[in-house]
Amino acid sequence: MMGVDRREFLKITGYAALFGLGGKAAMDIFAPGELEASMQGPPLTEGKRWAMVIDMGKCLEQQAKGKDGCKACTEACHRVHNVPDWGNPKHAIKWIWQDKYEHAFPDQPNPFMTESVRHQPVILLCNHCFNPPCVRVCPTKATFKRESDGIVMMDMHRCIGCRFCMAACPYGSRSFNWGNPRKAPKDLNPDYPTNRDYPERSKGVVEKCNFCAELIAKGELPACVQECDKIGAHALTFGDLNDPESNVRTLLQEHYTIRRKPELGTEPNIFYII
């Protein structure tokens, strides 16, 4: 009920009653979305600058449990978003994935680092930069930073496939549909499309992590975070960087964190507790 005091609320409902509107309908007209938000616990739809803190210690602990490590977040995300497996690293589509520490942080080379540290898996995804170079170069505004919450979004119906954003992204976080996703090898994608509620892509467009904008709109956490919590690892924390009291800000207060290539001035919104 932000910004609407009791007096104003009575006034609005009074007028609404006059016009034959009431209850939820009145709220939808005069204060859209606020009723839903106020009915939930933490208002997940109201973040101003979404961010993620990745606790590498917790992630590695979970990785150590499985024989082949842990791919839970990647699998959940790629299932929810109909990301096909091309079986060819050159054409791979990646929303959230793992790479070795030395590849994730190439600006931290150290010849005396142990092999195990060098090869430690790091969770990578779009940094949802505060100052995104991909958005700067897009010639059609097909990729844009959502002003309300800072998510770097992708309009797959507008993208012309020029791939300028891929050249501009210093994190390799953007993937191109080199072919039609439906033509991806069937043996690798027996159930494709895996989620009928999420659109598939056509060939020739760029795609990337969207911080699960579609789930946040429903007040749910991103799929990767949900999955990580579900398996009890709790390595991924999603929250509002703008709120000094938020979960992510608390973690940033309590831990030393790093970001990928901060020297480029892109201001990544993904933080790593190492």
Place this chain on the structure above:
Amino acid sequence: MLDRALKGSQGYWGWLIFLLVLMGIGLGCWLYQFFEGLKITGMSRDVSWGLYIGQLTYFVGVAASGVMVVLPYYLHDYKAFGKITILGEFLAVSSIVMCLLFVFVDLGNPVRIMNVILYPTPNSILFWDMIVLNVYMLLNIIIGWNVLAAERKGIHYQKWIKVLIYISIPWAFSIHTVTAFLYAGLPGRHYWLTSIMAARFLSSAFCAGPALLILLCLIVKRVTNFDPGKEQIRTLAGIVTYAMLINVFFFLLELFTAFYSQIPGHMHPIVFLFKGLEGVGNLAPWMWAAAVFAVLSLVLLVVPSTRRNEGTLAVACAVLIAATWIDKGLGLIVAGFTPNPFDTVTQYWPTTPEVLITIGVLATGFFVLTVLYKVAVSIKEEAAA
């Protein structure tokens, strides 16, 4: 005037049919790409631009170089170039045709190309590149066509054309500057992130373009009754020599900064090009060939006797074009993506369909060039007769 293009020798028609065949093959391959997606090319998520965008870059340079005949004639009143300005302008037009086609064939979603105009985005350099390239093409079509039409009628072209000519001169510099800005403003692409990029582009353009123009003049002289002139070719050769010296100098500046500073990010793309990185060195033979060609062309150009001899000059121009093409049409794009953001190397080499599409676009450009040159030369021949 266009009717002149319909009357020609057997050789003329044979050449056009040859180009049409190449265009047809290119179109066929493009349709295959259109239905299958860009996975039929050698490009990948790491090297996401390749031969197509390399050719765009190279031919923007050739287009811009038209100004090297226009500027001396109109700004310095260097009368000799009056005879060949039209050849420079029509070379610019056909180069831009190729550039636009190279962008088009590179798009993942070519049917949406109008989105660039429907959703104009001034913060994107590609938006500005689209504007400067199209305007430059229009300027050269209008100027070239009107000046030629006036020459046919034996009258002086209209005054407003002169205004367009003066606009076209800085505009030529703008097209290659804006094209350099496509690359030179991207964080994390070390090989491209250099403020000398636009200057390098202009210098390589002003040697490669006029070198191509010299070869075209020599061909025109051989196959038609129109002689572009000894003095004209000699002056062009001088321009090519200076521009190539500056071009090589600028490249050496890049080498100094990279290897004296010893910053890995600056060194790696160059090491990749000339030696190979992480076991991928497929461009090294090409780059060394380019280096040898560059030195050879400079020797032939700097020594007065070989520069003034049309035979050795033609060789110098041909090897210069090869050197600058390898540097800009092949190495520049791939090295910009190498190493990738994860400091690893993914190999790129164009596939056969990709090469055939590229050849198809080149054939289209040379088709336009042939027709335009035929019109221009026919009118020059009539005027002389």
